[in-house]
Amino acid sequence: MQRDPLEVLRTVWGYPAFRGLQEEVIRHVLDGGDALVLMPTGGGKSLCYQVPALCLDGLTIVISPLIALMQDQVAALTQLGVRAAMLNSTLEFREAMRVERAMEQGELDLVYVAPERLKALGFLDLLARCRLALFAIDEAHCVSQWGHDFRPDYLELKLLHERFPDVPRLALTATADAPTRREIVERLDLGAGRVFVAGFDRPNxxxxxxxxxxxxxxxxxxxxxxxxxxxxxxxxxxxxxxxxxxxxxxxxxxxxxxxxxxxxxxxxxxxxxxxxxxxxxxxxxxxxxxxxxxxxxxxxxxxxxxxxxxxxxxxxxxxxxxxxxxxxxxxxxGLDDVAKLKSLLARSEVQSERQRHVERQKLEALLGYCExxxxxxxxxxxxxxxxxxxxxxxxxxxxxQPASFDGTELAQKALSAIYRTGQRFGAGHVIDVLRGESSERIERLGHDRLSVFGIGRDLAPHAWRSVLRQLAALGLIEVDVEGHGGIALAGGCRAVLRGERCVSLRRDPTPTRGSDRRKGIVRTSPLLAEDPAADALFQKLRRWRLETARMQGVPPYVIFHDTALMAMARARPASRHQLAGLPGVGAAKLERYGDALLELMREG
The missing domain is CATH 3.40.50.300 (P-loop containing nucleotide triphosphate hydrolases)
Known part of the structure; x- marks a missing residue:
C-alpha cells in the first residue's frame, strides 16, 4: 500500500505543504505516468522523485551527471533517515559490491548513478534483478546536442524504456527552451508522458x-x-x-x-x-x-x-x-566579449547550417539581453x-532605468571611421581616430588626415565603446571574427550610413569611483535590521551547525538550511513539539538534533 505523499513530506522533510506543481507531478508519478518537469533551480525538483521513492514499493534509480551532486543528495537524505546510496567511480570495489547487494535485497529506497553506469558490464542485468519503482533523470537538458551541457552518455538513457517499459520515468531540468524540451521528449522517448512547466522566474x-x-x-x-x-x-x-x-x-x-x-x-x-x-x-x-x-x-x-x-x-x-x-x-x-563569442562561433565544429543558425540566434538573444x-x-x-x-x-x-536615444548620427560616425581606417583595426584605434587623439601610429598610417579624424571628440572613450558594443550587438559591425582584433562593417550598415535606418541606443551610466553603492543591498544577515536578538541567535545556530557538520564530515547546509535556522531564531521554540512545527525539521532531525537545539535556545 502506498504511503500518502503529504504525510511523507511532513514527517521526513518537516514541510507542511507542497509548493507549486510538486504535488501534481508526484501524484502523476505515483499513478505510473512518465513526465518531463521544468522547475527553476531552488524550486524543489528533487522532491518530485524523492517523495515518490518513499511512497512506492521498490527502488528508485536517479541518473545524475556529477559526483558532487550525488554526494550532496545522499548526505542530505541520510540526515533525513532515508535509505540512500550512490554508485560511482569514487567507491572502492568492496563498497560498490555492498551497494549492489543492498539494491538486490530491497534495502535501499534511492540509488544515484552516473549515466555512464548504464554501459557498465552487467549493470542492466543488476537492475533486472531489483524491484524497480521509478527512474529519475536529473539535469535532463544534458541530452540536447544543441544545449550548453550536452553529455553523449545521456543519449543512451532511451535504453531504460526499452529494457524496462513498465517502470515510470521522470526527467527533470531547470533549463530548457521550447526546442530543447522537444528534443528531450524525443531522445528520451517521453512522447506519451506529460510536460510540467513550473515557470522560470527566480524573484529572489x-x-x-x-x-x-x-x-x-x-x-x-x-x-x-x-x-x-x-x-x-x-x-x-x-x-x-x-x-x-x-x-x-x-x-x-x-x-x-x-x-x-x-x-x-x-x-x-x-x-x-x-x-x-x-x-x-x-x-x-x-x-x-x-x-x-x-x-x-x-x-x-x-x-x-x-x-x-x-x-x-x-x-x-x-x-x-x-x-x-x-x-x-x-x-x-564588453566589446571583447562579443568578439570572443563570435570568434568561437565562427571556429566551431558545427557542420549543419541549421545548427549554425540556431547558435547565431542564441548569441543574438544573449546580446539583446545585455543591451x-x-x-x-x-x-x-x-x-x-x-x-x-x-x-x-x-x-x-x-x-x-537607462535612457535610450536616437544614436543614428553616432552610429554613422563610428561606421564611417571603421570604413575609412580600412576595417582592420581594433576598437581602441577607431576610438582614437574618432576623438582626434594623435599618436605615432596614427600619423604613420595617415589616419590623422582622414575626414573622420576628430569628428567624435565630444564623446568620452567609454561612451564610444558603448556605441561600438551596441553596434556589434545589433549586427551592424563584426568584431574579431578572424582572431586579429579588427572591426569590420556588417550587413545592414549601408542603410544606416545612407540615413534609411534609425539606430536607437541605450545610454550607459557614467562610471564613478567608489560611489557604486546601490539601494536595497541585503547584508550578510537578513535578520539584523528587524530583530538584533534573533540575529544573534541565528549566528549562534550557524556556529553550532558548522561545528556539527565538521564532526560529521558533511557540508553545513546538509544539517539545516539557513532558512530553517532563521525560523528557529525567530520562533525561539521551547519544546520538541514547538521545534517540530518549524519548516525543515523532520522526524529524523528532531530526534538527532532536538535536544542540542533546545539547549541553544535556552542559552540564547
Missing amino acids: IRYRVVPKLQPKAQLLGYLGREQAGRSGIVYCLSRRKVEETAAALEEAGFDALPYHAGLDKEVRAANQDRFLEEEGLVMVATIAFGMGIDKPDVRFVVHLDLPKSLEAYYQETGRAGRDGLPSEAFMLY TTRCRRQVLLAYFGEELPEPCGNCDVCLE
Whole structure:
C-alpha cells in the first residue's frame, strides 16, 4: 500500500505543504505516468522523485551527471533517515559490491548513478534483478546536442524504456527552451508522458549587467562593498583568467579558490569540498564548476565574461539563492566579449547550417539581453516562453532605468571611421581616430588626415565603446571574427550610413569611483535590521551547525538550511513539539538534533 505523499513530506522533510506543481507531478508519478518537469533551480525538483521513492514499493534509480551532486543528495537524505546510496567511480570495489547487494535485497529506497553506469558490464542485468519503482533523470537538458551541457552518455538513457517499459520515468531540468524540451521528449522517448512547466522566474535573484571597463577593479569593488563575507561564484571564460582572478582576490584579502578542468583532479575535488563545507568562500571557475551543486547559500554569481547563451546564463546564475533568500547575478560585459563569442562561433565544429543558425540566434538573444532597456527579468523569461506582466522591480534596469536615444548620427560616425581606417583595426584605434587623439601610429598610417579624424571628440572613450558594443550587438559591425582584433562593417550598415535606418541606443551610466553603492543591498544577515536578538541567535545556530557538520564530515547546509535556522531564531521554540512545527525539521532531525537545539535556545 502506498504511503500518502503529504504525510511523507511532513514527517521526513518537516514541510507542511507542497509548493507549486510538486504535488501534481508526484501524484502523476505515483499513478505510473512518465513526465518531463521544468522547475527553476531552488524550486524543489528533487522532491518530485524523492517523495515518490518513499511512497512506492521498490527502488528508485536517479541518473545524475556529477559526483558532487550525488554526494550532496545522499548526505542530505541520510540526515533525513532515508535509505540512500550512490554508485560511482569514487567507491572502492568492496563498497560498490555492498551497494549492489543492498539494491538486490530491497534495502535501499534511492540509488544515484552516473549515466555512464548504464554501459557498465552487467549493470542492466543488476537492475533486472531489483524491484524497480521509478527512474529519475536529473539535469535532463544534458541530452540536447544543441544545449550548453550536452553529455553523449545521456543519449543512451532511451535504453531504460526499452529494457524496462513498465517502470515510470521522470526527467527533470531547470533549463530548457521550447526546442530543447522537444528534443528531450524525443531522445528520451517521453512522447506519451506529460510536460510540467513550473515557470522560470527566480524573484529572489537581482539581475545586473554593467559595462566592462576595468574588470579587476570592478570585481574587487563589488565584492568589497556589497558581498564581503558571503559565499559566491565568479565565472571566467578561460583557465588562465580563473587562475589570475583567484590570485588577485587572495592578494586583496578574499578567501578565494580556482576551479577548472586543467587542475589536478585531487586539487579540484579539494577546492570543491572547501567551497561546499565553508562559509564566505569565493570560487573562481570556468563552467566546469557548478552544475548540480546543491549549496543553498550562494549569495552571488559573477560573470567576468559573457556566458555562451541565455540558457547557460540562466543555469549558472541559478546557482545563487537556492534557499530563496536575496541574491544577485552580476555580469561585466564588453566589446571583447562579443568578439570572443563570435570568434568561437565562427571556429566551431558545427557542420549543419541549421545548427549554425540556431547558435547565431542564441548569441543574438544573449546580446539583446545585455543591451536591453526593458526589465531584464521580462526579457529573460520571454526567451523561455514565459510572460511577466509587469516589470520585476528587482533588476538594474528597473532600479536605474537607462535612457535610450536616437544614436543614428553616432552610429554613422563610428561606421564611417571603421570604413575609412580600412576595417582592420581594433576598437581602441577607431576610438582614437574618432576623438582626434594623435599618436605615432596614427600619423604613420595617415589616419590623422582622414575626414573622420576628430569628428567624435565630444564623446568620452567609454561612451564610444558603448556605441561600438551596441553596434556589434545589433549586427551592424563584426568584431574579431578572424582572431586579429579588427572591426569590420556588417550587413545592414549601408542603410544606416545612407540615413534609411534609425539606430536607437541605450545610454550607459557614467562610471564613478567608489560611489557604486546601490539601494536595497541585503547584508550578510537578513535578520539584523528587524530583530538584533534573533540575529544573534541565528549566528549562534550557524556556529553550532558548522561545528556539527565538521564532526560529521558533511557540508553545513546538509544539517539545516539557513532558512530553517532563521525560523528557529525567530520562533525561539521551547519544546520538541514547538521545534517540530518549524519548516525543515523532520522526524529524523528532531530526534538527532532536538535536544542540542533546545539547549541553544535556552542559552540564547
